[in-house]
Amino acid sequence: MQITMVLYRRMTALDIVGPYEVLSRLPGAEITFAAAAPGPIPTDTGLLNLPATADFAEISRTDLVVVPGGPDVRAQTQDTRLHEWLREIDRTTTWTTSVCTGSLILAAAGLLERRRATTHWLVKDRLGDFGAEPAPGRVVIDGKYGTAAGVSAGIDLALTLAARIAGERIAQTIQLAIEYDPRPPFDAGSPDTAPEEVTDFLRSNRSLVVES
């Protein structure tokens, strides 16, 4: 199975490394990290580069594509060459997926038209601007389109995909191999459960997390 992980400048590293850690363990998985040009891609903090091993032009088909998010995806929601490539590759995929604000890129490419989708909670309303239908849930599957909520939700998306692709037993085996039995020290991972002052702080300072 050919899996393509999309990389671009100022993406969030965990958006890709979470799903990669799950999907690379699927039997027969062949993973390519692709970007507009091969070489080191600086992520959002400027502290960590992820290396692209291929450029988009080299990849004309893939079974599964994962598009990550980042704190400012404006460049990617306006990148018509990226959109063209995504539309072309989408014709060949079994699964077209995104993590966090990656869904805004898929939607801007026209791939989520009238599709139920999710994204980072701070920009969920923006999905509608691109014709997608914001839906509840940490992982939203609509046909072959799978979208995950913010950053860490890529792990849940990838396990969901692993089960669809290879069966529940394989997905559970991967989950146990990476000991994914999460115990966050606080119940603060969702605006529904986080202390109000924490949610309000991020709403008032959304540029810390997503494009303003």
Add this chain to the structure above:
Amino acid sequence: MQITMVLYRRMTALDIVGPYEVLSRLPGAEITFAAAAPGPIPTDTGLLNLPATADFAEISRTDLVVVPGGPDVRAQTQDTRLHEWLREIDRTTTWTTSVCTGSLILAAAGLLERRRATTHWLVKDRLGDFGAEPAPGRVVIDGKYGTAAGVSAGIDLALTLAARIAGERIAQTIQLAIEYDPRPPFDAGSPDTAPEEVTDFLRSNRSLVVES
């Protein structure tokens, strides 16, 4: 705050990228990715390199060190130069920490003597070989030593550290920023909850996950 992320050949990428995604958001965090030599470090799948920006010799003090695990840490549990550096750096840290089998490396360096610690569930008994005391829990804190269970547990460790370092509100803000409200599709992330056949499969094929 100086944070040093240790890299080595065949480490597991998520062991470091999970904590990095949390700790890099701490106010004043300065993160260095350090290895025996700077440059790209191949991780366990052979599919993804993480770039080391410094070599160990350049780092003589740090506030927090994170040691990742990998499927075969035998080389690292026998690497006396790495152990020497870890012991030296440990004299300067506020927190000395590990994810997954990284605790076996800390323990082999003599840093977890009579300390309560955890590691990947498949090798928990090995902690005792190095004088540490295997303890229950996904994150175990004993004094300034923090150890996490397998792979994905590094995120829980990092949020726990974030709260101790910068207070609960900051930790909760980071948790909400990365929308860490985990919803694994299966309750299979621990040997206590996974289907018996899944646990038995990994016990019989532990070399798929950790050193045999």
